[in-house]
Amino acid sequence: MIVCIFQGRALSRAAAAAALLAAGAGLAGCASMGDGMSTAFADPAKYQLYDCKQLETERKSLDTRAAELEGLIEKAQGGVAGPVVAELAYRNEAISVQGQRKFAEEAWRQNKCRPSPPATAAATPAATAASIASATGAKPAKGAPPVPR
Template sequence: MTSQRLFDSAAARRAVAAAALIAAALGLSGCAGIGDSALSQAFVDPARYELYDCKQLEAERKSLDTQLAKLDGLMRKAQTGVAGPVVAEVAYRNDYINLKAQSRLAEQTWRDNHCTATPEPPAAAPAATKRAGRGAR
């Protein structure tokens, strides 16, 4: 009889643990969608880029794009592990949501200020080769 109670107790503990894992997964999946919604703007001060000029906004946009790409790479790398999706959500998702909201605000301010991208400088001409005749001996 005691072995039956022990079995029931172990089964109950496993059921509770499974329910807790499912609840945690559902909770995290609810947060996952916030990065691409209007709710993500709640994480950024709307006046953050108000005093930026176009040159400053251009640098900020590039910086945010670089940071987002780096964070996205870290999240993808984390997802390859055993508990990867959970690690990616817990470790990186809040930063990703914040950066994504900042990026959207910077883009909106860029458009509102009618900014245009600075053209890239032309590529430097290749170094002139040594004078003909001097190199041949």
């Protein structure tokens, strides 16, 4: 009777260990699946009708969001249950953003877009009013800077 109890416990421990190993292998497979499955969480037709200006804005916002998510994942990794929190809270959105970035890049290349040049400083309203006044010969508005002649 005693031998039977010890054999039953050893068998249940072996079964539990085998179940843990199988679960670990299954979760490891999920972690590597994220890179290949990134486009499954994004709409491939979303960016087909975007023009270059819209694509440029979208690409910048996707890059920003991807960087935010990577930072959050790294921050969560340092916690007590960090890897679990990182996977549950942020990984799906990070995979989705990665897929969206891929489709936005494809649309960017298909449209043969080029990055826009950096914006120059806009003229101040007072300077614009003064230049209009000098061009028309009118007296500048009260409070406007003097027009050099």
